[in-house]
Amino acid sequence: MHAYFCVAPGSRSSPLAIAASTHPLTTCIACFDERSLAFHALGYARGSHKPAVVITSSGTAVSNLLPAVVESSQGFVPLLLLTADRPPELHDAGANQAINQVNHFGSFVRFFFGLPVPTDHIPARMILTTLDSAVYWATSSPCGPVHINCPFREPLENSPKEWMLSCLKGLDSWMSSAEPFTKYIQLQHSHAPDDSQGQMAEVIEVIQGAKRGLLLIGAITTEDDIWAALLLAKHLCWPVVADILSGLRLRKLSTSFQEIEDNVLFLDHLDHALLSDFVRVWAQADVIIQIGSRITSKRISQMIEDCFPCSYIMVDKHPCRHDPSHLLTHRIQSTITQFADCLCKAQFPLMSSKWSVSLRALDMMDFEWRIEWLGERNRKCLLLGVLGFGRVVWRLPGIEDAKARNKQKLATCTLKWPCMRIACTWEEACRK
Known part of the structure; x- marks a missing residue:
């Protein structure tokens, strides 16, 4: 499904404009006048019943969208606004085209979100879930405009050459399909x-x-x-x-x-x-x-x-x-x-009974050891018990012998404690 982008040229918004224009499933039109561009996007959305995307630079370019935003809100027409912005260090510092764009359109938008400055220290899927949520707000009753504010720090073309794997985790299936992430x-x-x-x-x-x-x-x-x-x-x-x-x-x-x-x-x-x-x-x-x-x-x-x-x-x-x-x-x-x-x-x-049975054994194991420790151990053991079976189970009597007999079937473990017998059975099941 093709997306329709209306782009107002500007330096700060160039990463957004380049990304939109180079994507194979987009149609992009450009106009220097933001007010006219926004009304064109409004007309497209009204006729197609699909939201158009408006991309602008920062500062007064954003304010020029207000008349169309009001019309979109009052007419229940879906519209997605992507506005570029200066990074936080340039706000309230006298920098050119740096104004407060947070909630710039007030109650006329159905949804607003301010993205962070691009970095690979946060998961990229955060951008995807945010955009999916914004599109849902724009197209669900009552339809209307949504606003995503996108700050960029110079140099604008300086993206990481090698992205951290934690940032890209989970994007494989999304990259290979045309479906939204959420x-x-x-x-x-x-x-x-x-x-x-x-x-x-x-x-x-x-x-x-x-x-x-x-x-x-x-x-x-x-x-x-x-x-x-x-x-x-x-x-x-x-x-x-x-x-x-x-x-x-x-x-x-x-x-x-x-x-x-x-x-x-x-x-x-x-x-x-x-x-x-x-x-x-x-x-x-x-x-x-x-x-x-x-x-x-x-x-x-x-x-x-x-x-x-x-x-x-x-x-x-x-x-x-x-x-x-x-x-x-x-x-x-x-x-x-x-x-x-x-x-x-x-x-x-x-489903396979192994999954349910193993989880049940795991749940009973935790319950059993807590009863044993509460009933027969002193306060010191009770304090250890609060930390959880993962840290305590290896302190139970006989555990060293059990570890030494690792080659034997764990289910034959004859430890006194019921929780340890369940634990051995559960671990054996998990390793199969």
């Missing part, structure tokens, strides 16, 4: 049974191909949402990690219906287990569904980042971003009940 899907209320599944066809296909799926339940508040999340977990048969804000940690609702409780694999202690380096390396999901947009646990968030690149789907009824690591591949704006209803109509193959 796809936004807004489920529409419809009485037609197949409409929602039509919108969700790609997401359903991704979920059906999962080998190591994981369901995260974030901040949800209503009983309807909690029930919907439980029914979805039962239908998918995936391991479930419930955040402290989910309302499912104590499972007051699910215990009323034992059938649901028995058929959902809750991982209540994964947060503690992730203190282990071995667990962090092993617990790599290939598809993650997150219900509710906020996750409290820092270790769970780090695990998601370690799993990347994977398919990462987030569902919530609002359109705002909750993606601090910039990893989302699918952002679905929908109520949780509507999303769960859509997926429950589809059929999904059972």
